[in-house]
Each structure stands twice: as structure tokens, then as C-alpha cells.
Amino acid sequence: AEERERYRERTPNSAEMAGDLRELVPAGVCSTFRAFEPHPMHAERAEGTSIHDVDGTEYLDFALNNGTQLVGHTHPELSEAAIEQIGEGTLYTRPSRLIEYAAEPLIERWDAIDQVRFTNSGTESVMHATRLARAYTGREKIIRMEGAYHGAHDPALVSSMPPLEKAGAATDPNAVKESQGIPDGVPEDILLAHYNDADSVERLLREHATEVAAILVEPACLNLGLVEPENGFLQRLRELADEYNVVLLFDEVKTGVKLAPGGGAEYYGVQPDLVALAKAIGGGYPVGAFGGRRELMELIEADLREGVATGMAHYGTYNGNPLALRAVGVTLREILDSAAYDHVTRLAERLAEGYRDVIEDAGLDAQVKTAGSQGIIHFTDEPIRTFRDWEHVDETLHEAYWVGMVNRGVVPHPHDASQQWTLSVQHTAEEVDDHVAAFADVADGIAA
Numbered sequence: 474a475e476e477r478e479r480y481r482e483r484t485p486n487s488a489e490m491a492g493d494l495r496e497l498v499p500a501g502v503c504s505t506f507r508a509f510e511p512h513p514m515h516a517e518r519a520e521g522t523s524i525h526d527v528d529g530t531e532y533l534d535f536a537l538n539n540g541t542q543l544v545g546h547t548h549p550e551l552s553e554a555a556i557e558q559i560g561e562g563t564l565y566t567r568p569s570r571l572i573e574y575a576a577e578p579l580i581e582r583w584d585a586i587d588q589v590r591f592t593n594s595g596t597e598s599v600m601h602a603t604r605l606a607r608a609y610t611g612r613e614k615i616i617r618m619e620g621a622y623h624g625a626h627d628p629a630l631v632s633s634m635p636p637l638e639k640a641g642a643a644t645d646p647n648a649v650k651e652s653q654g655i656p657d658g659v660p661e662d663i664l665l666a667h668y669n670d671a672d673s674v675e676r677l678l679r680e681h682a683t684e685v686a687a688i689l690v691e692p693a694c695l696n697l698g699l700v701e702p703e704n705g706f707l708q709r710l711r712e713l714a715d716e717y718n719v720v721l722l723f724d725e726v727k728t729g730v731k732l733a734p735g736g737g738a739e740y741y742g743v744q745p746d747l748v749a750l751a752k753a754i755g756g757g758y759p760v761g762a763f764g765g766r767r768e769l770m771e772l773i774e775a776d777l778r779e780g781v782a783t784g785m786a787h788y789g790t791y792n793g794n795p796l797a798l799r800a801v802g803v804t805l806r807e808i809l810d811s812a813a814y815d816h817v818t819r820l821a822e823r824l825a826e827g828y829r830d831v832i833e834d835a836g837l838d839a840q841v842k843t844a845g846s847q848g849i850i851h852f853t854d855e856p857i858r859t860f861r862d863w864e865h866v867d868e869t870l871h872e873a874y875w876v877g878m879v880n881r882g883v884v885p886h887p888h889d890a891s892q893q894w895t896l897s898v899q900h901t902a903e904e905v906d907d908h909v910a911a912f913a914d915v916a917d918g919i920a921a
């Protein structure tokens with residue numbers, strides 16, 4: 474409560490702006506996740522590793538727009554290229570050389586990607602990849618992990634973060650609609666399994682063998698903090714997909730290019746059939762992509778008969794727009810080289826070590842995880858292997874920690890306990906040490 478009061482005192486202009494904006498847009502925000510009580514910190518501008526709010530405070534930023542900016546804000550090379558591109562046109566709605574410029578690095582990074590199509594968001598990438606899996610198999614049901622977020626389209630808002638009391642028995646999750654307006658038929662095609670429990674996937678495949686189009690999974694759950702695959706979970710999914718002839722679809726919207734150059738597929742050594750991408754591939758410009766084996770991607774037909782695609786339809790005015798393609802190409806070819814990965818991984822490990830020392834000194838019941846450029850603190854001693862383990866996380870303590878950090882000028886990660894920090898190519902060891910020092914101060918307060 475004390476940290477919350479301090480937050481209010483530090484952010485009067487944000488409070489006023491929140492009031493004004495609530496009149497214009499529901500909840501005063503443009504994506505419901507961004508709503509925050511008493512009010513979100515409102516941004517004035519961002520540059521490098523900093524975000525400035527409308528009260529004139531500069532924050533060290535490790536949230537980086539839900540991890541989208543592995544390159545940091547306003548990366549000079551990216552900004553320069555974008556400005557040049559604006560001068561050459563931001564939309565052509567026709568093919569250009571920039572497709573090659575953006576597609577090649579994705580095809581090089583993922584063994585599973587022979588061909589790729591560009592979209593404008595992670596939601597679109599998952600949606601189109603799912604449709605492709607259905608088109609390829611001629612089946613409709615999708616096996617998904619309970620508690621995993623895959624975007625804002627109807628089927629993705631089924632049991633992405635269901636209230637535990639509605640989720641059903643531990644061995645048999647019920648599909649829970651998480652928005653009004655989703656038709657009743659939608660959950661029927663979603664079969665829910667448990668992350669890190671290959672047997673739960675196998676049970677569903679056995680029961681619905683001829684109905685399942687795809688297994689959709691994030692290689693590591695980055696909307697449950699940072700939950701990594703254990704005991705060959707992804708390898709087992711690969712085997713099951715082959716055995717039952719279903720498509721293995723990795724949602725790498727968050728893991729892609731952030732755990733390793735070739736995402737979770739490379740990091741954990743398992744290649745899917747299809748990959749959905751967005752976020753960090755574009756360095757902060759709105760873009761997504763989905764790609765996979767040629768055999769599947771070739772189903773996306775260009776041959777129109779009476780306006781109806783003969784294969785799988787994939788349309789979009791802004792798909793592959795030159796600004797987005799330029800951003801992808803510069804980000805992946807010019808900025809995210811092997812030295813960049815060494816840098817962000819070293820810093821992520823330094824931050825995790827710093828946190829672990831503070832946790833031990835303060836005697837907190839908490840654990841820290843890190844993978845690639847990502848990391849998280851979970852306020853619990855219990856292992857978090859799957860969505861159901863989330864009940865152990867002390868979200869009240871997490872919020873006190875988050876607000877405490879913001880009051881000390883550090884945004885450690887997006888405000889929710891389910892989100893993680895990102896170390897960017899622009900962060901320095903000194904900034905990591907400042908982050909740890911702020912945490913030490915907060916930890917003393919919350920341990921007391």
C-alpha cells in the first residue's frame with residue numbers, strides 16, 4: 474500500500490491523462506492488458522534503454538514493450554533505415570526486393586522454415602498458421618496447452634489464463650471462454666492439454682486421432698513467466714505429431730529470435746512443421762510472419778478462381794509492407810548478430826545472479842529463471858512446470874515488487890507476474906547492476 478501511494482504521488486500527470494483517455498477509449502488503453510490500477514504510467518517517449526513518462530521521469534526499461542525490443546528503443550541503424558524507407562514509400566501492395574531481404578534471415582534461422590509469409594501481428598501469424606494446419610490435414614481440432622496465450626483471435630481466448638476454479642479437474646481441463654462475444658462453437662475445436670505433460674497430449678490424440686489438425690505450443694511458456702520444457706517434452710511432442718500425422722506448430726511470437734537466433738526450436742533442439750513469429754523479429758515495428766515446410770506452405774495458393782483461393786487463403790493489405798520488411802531485414806541481418814546474442818545472454822545471466830544473491834540475503838521465498846535474453850522472478854519456492862502450478866505464485870507480493878521497482882526508476886518487466894524481463898543489445902552491465910541495486914532496496918522492504 475505504501476509503494477502504491479508513492480506511485481500515485483510520482484505520477485500525477487499520468488493520473489490526469491488516464492481520466493481524460495477513459496472518456497475516449499475504453500479503460501483508457503488500446504489493449505486491455507495495459508490497464509493498471511490506479512492508472513498506467515503514460516509514456517512521453519522512449520530511447521535506447523529508457524522510457525520517459527508524462528511526469529518527466531526517466532525509467533530504465535527492461536519491459537521493452539513485452540519483450541519486442543531486443544534491439545532496445547530507437548536503435549540508430551534501424552531508425553536510419555526506417556526514415557530512409559519512409560522516403561521511398563511505406564506501402565506498395567505489390568512484391569518488391571524487400572521480401573527477399575526479410576525472408577532469407579528467417580529461413581536461415583529455422584531449419585523448419587522453407588518458405589514464409591508476412592503478417593502484421595502475432596495474432597495473425599498464429600491464426601493463419603492454424604488455418605494452414607487445418608487445410609493440410611483436413612481436420613479441425615487443435616491441441617493446446619491450458620494457460621497459454623496465443624493472441625487475441627477467438628480460439629486463442631479460450632483457456633489462455635482461465636480462473637483456476639473454472640478450469641476443471643487437474644487431469645481434464647475444461648475450455649473456458651475468456652471474452653464475451655466468442656461463439657459457443659469455438660471451444661469445441663480446442664482440446665486442452667497440460668504443458669510439460671506429454672501424456673496429456675497423447676491421451677487427447679488417442680481419443681481424437683482422426684480429428685486433430687495440430688499441436689500448438691510455445692516452446693517455452695513466456696506468458697507463464699518463464700516455464701521451460703522438461704524431460705524431453707518437446708521431443709515427445711515431435712514424436713507424437715509424427716505418429717498421429719498432425720502438424721506441430723510452434724508459437725514463437727515471444728521465444729522467436731530471443732532465446733536463440735533460431736528461437737525455441739534452436740534453443741531446445743526440436744524443429745516443428747510450422748512456426749508463428751512476430752514481436753522481436755521487427756525490432757519494434759508492427760510485423761509478424763509464419764513459415765514452415767514447403768509441403769505445407771505450398772498450400773497457400775495464388776491461383777484465384779472466381780475470387781476464391783484454391784488452397785489456403787492468406788490476405789492482408791499491410792502484409793509484407795516495405796517498412797516492416799525493412800525493419801525485419803535490418804534487425805536480423807545487421808543488429809542481431811552472434812555478438813549481440815553473447816551480449817544479451819551474458820547480461821541476462823548477470824541480472825539473474827544479482828537477483829539470486831538479493832533473494833538469499835533478504836530471505837525471500839522466490840526463484841529466478843533465465844533463458845537467452847529472458848528472465849523472471851517467481852514469488853514462490855514451489856516448482857512452476859505448468860499452468861496449474863501458478864496457484865503457488867504470490868501475485869500480491871509480485872505487485873508490491875513491481876510497483877516498488879517502478880518507484881525506484883526501473884521497469885523490471887511488463888506489470889503482470891506472468892511476464893518476463895528482456896535484456897537488449899543496448900543495455901550495459903552498469904544498467905543491470907542498477908536494476909539489481911533497486912531490487913535489493915525493494916527486497917528489504919517486502920521481506921520486512
Ligand code: PLP
Pocket residue numbers: 539593594595596597599622623624625691696724725726727751752
Ligand atoms: N502468441 C504469443 C505467445 C504471444 O505472447 C502473443 C502476444 O503477446 C501473441 C501470440 C499475439 O501477438 P500480437 O500481440 O502481436 O497479436
